[in-house]
Amino acid sequence: MDKSVMVVGIDDSDHSLYALEWTLEHFFSTAPGKSPFKLVVVHAKPSATTAVGLTGPGAAEVLPYVERDLKIIAARVMEKSKEICAAKSVKDVIVEAVEGDPRNALCDAVDKHNATVLVVGSHGYGAIKRAVLGSVSDYCAHHAHCSVLIVKKPRKTAH
Amino acid sequence: MAEEQKRMKLLVAVDESEGSLYALRWAIDHLFGLEQAAVTLVNVQPIFQPFIYPAGPVVYATPAVIDSVKKAQEQNAAAILARALRICKEKEIKAETLILQGDAKDKICEAAEELHVDLLVIGSRGLGTIKRALLGSVSNYCVHHVNCPVLVVKPPPKLAHQ
Secondary structure, three states: OOOEEEEEEEOOOHHHHHHHHHHHHHHHOOOOOOOOEEEEEEEEEOOHHHHHOOOOOOHHHHHHHHHHHHHHHHHHHHHHHHHHHHHOOOOOEEEEEEEOOHHHHHHHHHHHHOOOEEEEEEOOOOHHHHHHHOOHHHHHHHHOOOEEEEEEOOOOOOO | OOOOOOOOEEEEEOOOOHHHHHHHHHHHHHOOOHHHOEEEEEEEEOOOOOOOOOOOOOOOOOHHHHHHHHHHHHHHHHHHHHHHHHHHHHOOOOEEEEEEEOOHHHHHHHHHHHOOOOEEEEEOOOOOOOOOOOOOHHHHHHHHHOOOOEEEEOOOHHHHOO
């Protein structure tokens, strides 16, 4: 029987790793090996030019270093995701890195793998930060061609 | 062996739209271990304001009118939840129902918080569907404001074109 595909979007933040763990805990660990989902973990690696956003004479020199750093971060993120999956005994996993804007990269990954669910974390930015920084989870909730699960890390509020 | 795993609490928001019932069916089909989960179905009825007439004379509704509207709403909510419960029963899922009054988006978020649910399931577009809109206003609001994970279920492309 064809398994349905679940795409989990990961970046360098705690929130997305929490989202991955939450997903594994609630969707996969109750019966390891019997889960109806196939898991695809996608890391959208920003390209050096978007990360730096510099134009001008100095940019060309900085780019190789930034690119190298981004590659190191991406590798670390992918390692971490593989560790988390292994810790929950989830074997049927593909981990991939895609270059570019995470919003489009995740929606494209959904189309490419014909996913039934897209899981993203959420930084929990307020309205103003969202407007300035943009929100990947927001964009995906609107534009992905499949159902979207947005996992929020519980805020530790002191009441 | 570990003690029985904490049961997952689910809140599913339903209204008259096909989208929300599809969301319920989708959740039941795809989510795992729902037989052990505590599922609550919630339907929010708008509060009837007897005197909003933007132009023209202000008319106060008589108690009889208010009563009959209230009754109609109760029947409406009961019918929606009955359909939802039937879907749950078909798949042998035990569910509880909750009827709330007020603004749908606020009430759903409140309910999710008060019940400390692990997951809120909501359809992407409900009744006020502007065809161009990618995400309805209630689901959009809930995605931003609720404290727990949210699953927004999109209708299959065929349904979306109706």
